[in-house]
Amino acid sequence: MPESIPSSLVIDELKNTFREARAAHAAEVEEPPQHDHLGWVLSVPDTHQKTVLAALDKEQTIRVLTCSTEDEANAIAAGLWIGGEPVALMIQHAGLYASVNTLRGVAIDGRVPIFYMIGLLQREKDKDPLESRHSMVRYCEPLLDLFGVPHARLEGPDDVHRIGEYYRLSRQRKGPTAVLVGLETI
Amino acid sequence: MAMRPEDVLKTIAEARGTAICVPTMTTAPAWRGLAPGDLSVTCTGFMGGASSIGLGLALARPDRRVIVFDGDGSLLMQLGSLATIAGAAPRNLTHLLFKNGVYHTSGAQNIPGGDGVDFVLMAKAAGYRGGFVIDELDELKRRMPAILTEAGPLLVELRTTLAAETPMTARGGVPFPQQVADLRTKLLRPRAAAR
Numbered sequence: 001m002p003e004s005i006p007s008s009l010v011i012d013e014l015k016n017t018f019r020e021a022r023a024a025h026a027a028e029v030e031e032p033p034q035h036d037h038l039g040w041v042l043s044v045p046d047t048h049q050k051t052v053l054a055a056l057d058k059e060q061t062i063r064v065l066t067c068s069t070e071d072e073a074n075a076i077a078a079g080l081w082i083g084g085e086p087v088a089l090m091i092q093h094a095g096l097y098a099s100v101n102t103l104r105g106v107a108i109d110g111r112v113p114i115f116y117m118i119g120l121l122q123r124e125k126d127k128d129p130l131e132s133r134h135s136m137v138r139y140c141e142p143l144l145d146l147f148g149v150p151h152a153r154l155e156g157p158d159d160v161h162r163i164g165e166y167y168r169l170s171r172q173r174k175g176p177t178a179v180l181v182g183l184e185t186i
Numbered sequence: 187m188a189m190r191p192e193d194v195l196k197t198i199a200e201a202r203g204t205a206i207c208v209p210t211m212t213t214a215p216a217w218r219g220l221a222p223g224d225l226s227v228t229c230t231g232f233m234g235g236a237s238s239i240g241l242g243l244a245l246a247r248p249d250r251r252v253i254v255f256d257g258d259g260s261l262l263m264q265l266g267s268l269a270t271i272a273g274a275a276p277r278n279l280t281h282l283l284f285k286n287g288v289y290h291t292s293g294a295q296n297i298p299g300g301d302g303v304d305f306v307l308m309a310k311a312a313g314y315r316g317g318f319v320i321d322e323l324d325e326l327k328r329r330m331p332a333i334l335t336e337a338g339p340l341l342v343e344l345r346t347t348l349a350a351e352t353p354m355t356a357r358g359g360v361p362f363p364q365q366v367a368d369l370r371t372k373l374l375r376p377r378a379a380a381r
Binding site: 025027028029030031034040065066067068069071072073074075076077078079080081082083084085101102104105106109110111112 | 227229230231232234235236238239240241242243244245246247248249264266267269270273274362363366367369370373374375376377
């Protein structure tokens with residue numbers, strides 16, 4: 001059975017992931033860093049991850065930018081990545097569906113590494129997402145598969161390490177990757 | 187009186203210094219002739235994204251000016267970006283809006299609202315630090331230093347004629363992923379490339 005993940009675990013993993021990304025970046029490029037913070041979260045607010053967003057509001061080392069649409073978030077992420085900044089997107093499945101052309105044009109065709117944390121709003125605790133009675137839950141993984149986007153489920157605290165793993169994978173493959181947040185974070 | 191977009195772009199190319207430029211749609215063919223291989227990335231394949239790429243670059247690189255060459259039809263596709271940009275408030279972002287009232291690339295159909303849409307008013311209402319209209323080349327040349335140094339986000343609505351070429355009539359140029367990789371390399375200077 002899936003379990004809710006405490007927001008502190010998600011944020012600690014994001015911080016570790018960004019810290020590691022900054023160190024790797026510093027070793028690879030001549031250009032000195034422009035910022036003191038660890039990285040950016042681009043969010044189109046997601047009910048499923050609202051406790052993480054609330055906690056990030058108090059977090060000084062991660063900058064959060066709320067975007068009007070997921071299309072924007074994808075393109076802003078591209079600009080940040082080109083400029084050398086670590087970035088993650090926090091959206092929900094409906095936002096993924098709304099922004100598939102930008103996912104294709106920016107992350108896939110543009111070969112821009114974009115890491116998504118996607119909340120599965122209305123995912124039933126006792127059902128596999130692929131068998132959900134809600135199409136917004138059921139279609140998420142098949143859509144990612146259709147576009148060739150590697151993805152993993154965050155089904156509980158033991159899966160938090162997938163955040164770093166899939167962030168690094170997006171950089172390695174220069175393209176999109178995603179983790180799916182199964183239950184509302186706490 | 188409307189300006190030729192090619193003349194506007196030439197004026198920008200002469201004044202932009204080390205600014206990063208983000209052209210899109212009908213500014214792309216002329217720009218790649220004026221500024222080949224420079225600090226630019228063309229928004230292509232996801233219409234409406236230029237202002238957001240520009241925002242990301244401006245946030246990542248506060249040491250440089252970022253100039254977006256947006257279109258009126260393009261901006262309408264992601265109009266919410268005005269609020270997102272205003273919220274982020276990058277002081278180094280100049281948002282140039284090439285306003286011709288039509289979707290030129292797809293056959294010059296009128297944009298919703300035609301020439302009556304007031305983008306300056308919308309940008310200011312969203313929270314941009316400044317915005318104004320320019321419809322004469324002499325005025326653009328006179329105000330260009332301020333456009334490139336005033337605290338942004340700044341939206342300048344440029345009244346233009348149709349461009350001589352569109353991405354459909356002048357295909358080619360460096361593919362988007364290569365532009366992305368090239369700009370990243372120029373901005374970050376990978377150690378192997380720097381040696």
